[in-house]
Amino acid sequence: MATPRRGSILTPRADDFPRWYQEVLDKAQLADNGPVRGTMVIRPYGYSLWERIQSEIDTRIKRAGAENVYLPLFIPEDYLKREAEHVEGFSPELAVVTHAGGKELTEPLVVRPTSETVFGELMAKWVQSHRDLPLLLNQWANVVRWEMRPRLFLRTSEFLWQEGHTAHATYEDAAAYARRIHLEVYRDFLRSVLALPVLVGVKTARERFAGAINTLTCEAMMGDGKALQVATSHELGQNFAKAFDMTFSDADGQRRLCWTTSWGSSTRIVGGLIMGHGDDGGLVVPPRLAPVQVVLLAVKDDPAVLAAIRDQAERLEHAGVRVRVDDNAGKGFGRRVTDWELKGVPLRLEIGPRDVEAGRFDVVRRDTGERVPTEAGATARVVPELLETVQRGLLASAQDRLAARTVSTESIEEAREAARLGFARIPWRILGEEGERSLATDAITVRCLQTADGRLPPDTVADDDLVAVVGRSY
């Protein structure tokens, strides 16, 4: 049985990448525009991807010792003003509640754009002694940042995210924890589950979070060579501790200011998944993330076929595989294949009457289109192996793309040229703040600063010893 031609229902990526992205969102039924400009509706399949992302990140956050809490949506306007850079950074994006319960409020309330200030206020109350430290908290919540140029999953006026907030007794402990979250939660999730190789580094002063002394970032390369900032961790120094009087009595009886961090990742990751792995046939979901890893497709509405599908579903579920049965013979077989390809399900098992008779089925890979004929009795062994093969393959091709489209440069003009197609590496001592401003006029930004061998720089290193990675970005 021939696979229907791929890509025929989507604009090819090479022709118009943004249009392809929009069509994938629509045809794979991932998301829709909300009634209020800039807001997003996450549809069932899109939300099931987010649920898997949440679950994987949440497990890692808990492993790093942080506990989940929930803090209020509304923040007194006055809180935001206490940290000068913070309010300056967020003011243009705020949504403000002025009326509630039928009355005008005496103090307007801000809808949280992020929760450093409320965490600051509460942690100041919860932390009394050095024995209360470190205090490691996280919340899953919606936040609002008014967006002038919205794009679904990438920039929306409301989005879903997790935001971690921690307090520590020393600078060193805070810095080490921000790094730990960055590497053990974000990079590990992105690499081992999302199959995306990420650049880790620090932001320049220009790109840093409003109120932070240092921002660590994970940057991934999308299919069109542009960067996506996928997750960030901030060392906040004592800025928020000062603003909220977050102090503790140390072992020596002295009252000291805490050091704090914050770190976040959001529904933007779904956008990274789409643009990081998608092809002209639609979404390609890495098996470890996929809500549906294998779809069992009945080629025909036939009792023997349906029995074989039920049998296979049971075997595969028993082997720990996430399975979906599609026996909807009311819709043409080719159409169903195209739809599951659009949704990026890693493997499909096609079962027709002749396959049942022969006792073997084709397992078809979404990533390569390869057909793997498999004995009916062997699927519970073959399918899990194949899922791991696909997972490794996706990481390898994303790595290849990243390597192929990253150029080492020695001048600002070379870097500007290279950033048309991908990333350019350029020593910071050559680029500098002036070069950074110059590139910005072409919408090229410093995605991160790294060590020469591509690692997250130690906190102590001078920027001049680092390499900037520059590129266009979402």
Added chain:
Amino acid sequence: MATPRRGSILTPRADDFPRWYQEVLDKAQLADNGPVRGTMVIRPYGYSLWERIQSEIDTRIKRAGAENVYLPLFIPEDYLKREAEHVEGFSPELAVVTHAGGKELTEPLVVRPTSETVFGELMAKWVQSHRDLPLLLNQWANVVRWEMRPRLFLRTSEFLWQEGHTAHATYEDAAAYARRIHLEVYRDFLRSVLALPVLVGVKTARERFAGAINTLTCEAMMGDGKALQVATSHELGQNFAKAFDMTFSDADGQRRLCWTTSWGSSTRIVGGLIMGHGDDGGLVVPPRLAPVQVVLLAVKDDPAVLAAIRDQAERLEHAGVRVRVDDNAGKGFGRRVTDWELKGVPLRLEIGPRDVEAGRFDVVRRDTGERVPTEAGATARVVPELLETVQRGLLASAQDRLAARTVSTESIEEAREAARLGFARIPWRILGEEGERSLATDAITVRCLQTADGRLPPDTVADDDLVAVVGRSY
């Protein structure tokens, strides 16, 4: 080793139930007031209870065929006005955003108090044909209803909940699905996980959801005899379908209006857990819900004790038990026992040097205080059994309380008297709307209407054939 006296650190329930509730929230570190009046901060232990509640309810919702989505927080003010009763019901509780992105908005935005209207708008877009029905959706979200007399977990200006929204081709299908959710999701979760027997019934016209034609409710009796409305399911008839033009082309080619339902449960359930099972020592968490089912307490900081605890933790985790180790010898043993009792952990295993030598430990039940001496090698068998015994015991005592404090009455005055201590049952043909108004002057309300034998009434029955259950409520 003697158990420290219980209850010494809390106001006894019999003395002042509301104060006891507040103290449990505080001392078991469940929740705190937010900076904005009426808002709530859910602390780590409180949130871990909510995560377990979410997970159990979510599993049942998915089993009933509904899929999760996420819709925007902000609703155009105009949407709410399209269904007349709905806007009238919610207007006094709305929070309104008038400024965003540094500008005054041309149309104010309402922060969702519930999402019938946005679901209405979107489902109208997604439903075209009878083949798109039923459309079964759910979302986990925060909602805002401005609250004048807030009480943590019970009534807060912002709370977390799930709200299901479904569209159907016929009245019968919609009614059947609302009942299914009510019995298979809510009642089943409340009974089999939360160990709370619940009354199921329908609301009177006075108590019905704004815009519904029928509201099904689960009502539980709290420790002080008052009722808590724990979850509701609404048949919305065609009210919202009309308001949002939600139509489908039927098999015969005719354009028809959908029938819709909505149903919700919230963080209020945590309040129900506290007041439904708590005793003078604090919270009592049913084992099937408990984030920590067994705490392993080191009596002394001793290498043999710590080794035995690690060994037991491994055995129990392997047996599928949710375990926490407390080897914090820096805090007195009695104090730690009291704290774990406050948190309501179902069982604790006390391990001291002599216990290690003897090769047997005391397993202590939180609900009865009973000590069960257990061989070290038998815990993996004994503990899971004991957890189930505790689970059954909690349901049984909640059932006994409900039975003991429910009185059958034949007059309004008898019912008024009985509702001082618990629930009164009274035939609706005796009570009627006039009696309902009269009881309301004493803050006694009709919690639900049931059949004479205590079941959810069929949709077709006349109110006059039903029995009203009346009581005071939260």
